[in-house]
Amino acid sequence: MKVSSRRDRPSAPHFLPMLCLVGSIVSLAIGTSLAKTLFPLIGAAGTTFLRVGFAAAIMLALQRPWRQPCDGRRARTIILYGALLGAMNLSFYQALRTIPFGIAVAIEFIGPLTLALLSSRRAIELVWVALAVAGIAVLLPIHTGMATASALDPQGIAFALGAGLCWMLYILVGQRLSGGHGGQAVAWGLVAAACCVAPFGAGHIGIALHDPRLLALALGVAILSGALPYSLDMAALRHLPRQTFGILLSLEPVVAALAAWILLGERLTVIQWAAITSVIVASAGSAVTANRAPRAAPPEATLP
Incomplete structure (x- = not known):
């Protein structure tokens, strides 16, 4: 079997991981939209637990995952990973x-966007971050008359x-x-997340x-917004540089806005479409420059 060289396929190192990440974002947006229909029946915490x-x-x-060995150090990291998954899901649904x-989504995105900014090393990457920030800022309804800053619930903002x-x-x-073994980490991580959320939901x-x-609806939510996106995230994290992963997540509020439009009947204004364009340009720019950036050190090398 012929093995293509890296020169033969210059986009291979990043194209498939990027596709995984985009798939994760789309799946998560659809699953979250479906999850909201469960809130009136079993509450946000109950929905999180079932998810x-x-x-x-x-x-x-x-x-x-029990087929693969797992030493104490990795087990502790998986437990932390799962606890963060549980806390992230519970906080967002609240x-x-x-x-x-x-x-x-826009408020929650402050976290990974901050990480992208702190991880940036080249001036062009800061340009993509700036474009993403501009787009997310415009997506906030305080600019379109859909809501006002005073109407936003402080507790909801704190949870986001x-x-x-x-x-x-x-x-x-x-x-x-x-x-x-990324699949092992996701599986045990979700078990840890369920244990963390159980007392609340x-x-x-x-x-x-x-x-x-x-x-059945809860099962669909679990697949679309749990098992599938987290597995795709793990595949993307294995190959994408940290700053590229963070900037590409700028698609999250865009996809959320589109999902709300398609599934929940929310219409987008001209200003919001302009914001979406800004974020898409930022994501596309990040995708282009990712292939020119040196590969990040293997993830295990970042361990203290």
Whole structure:
């Protein structure tokens, strides 16, 4: 079998990881939109518990992570990874109770965007960050009359900021795990996440246990916004430089706005389309310059 050289396929090191990350973002936006329909029935915490619980069961069945050895150091990192997943999901769903989806995503994105800015080393990458920041700022409804700053619930904003912090830490910890058996880390991480969320959400799912339709919807949410995107994230983290991963996540509020438009009937204004264009340009610019940047050190090398 002929093995192509890196010169033969100059875009190979980054194209597939980028595709994985985009797929993760789209899946997560659709799953979160579906999850909101469960809030009136089992609450945000109950929805979070079913989401990560089903996702954990799916990944355990698919990955069978017990077949791979796991030393104490990696096990501790996986537990931390899972705790961050649980806290991120619970905080974000709590934010969605009181503030709009698009605003929550934009606020949460402060976390990975900050990481991208801190990880940048070249001037052109700062340009992409600036474009992404401009687009996200315009996407906030305070500029379009959809809401006002005074109308935003402070508790919801605090939960969204907390989710953003967890998201930033999730990227850092995920890179530590992506160099080995990524599927094992995702599976055990989701188990740890479910254990962390259980005290808050297990008591709210009684009605779902007696309604097959609710359980089916929760299972769909778990696949779209749990098992699938986290697996794709792990594949992307294995190859993408940290700053590229962070900047490409600028697609998150864009996809969230589109999902809200398609699935929830929310219309976009001209200003919001301009913001989407700004963020898309930032993401495209990041994709172009990623192939010219030197590859990051292997994730395991970042361990202290």
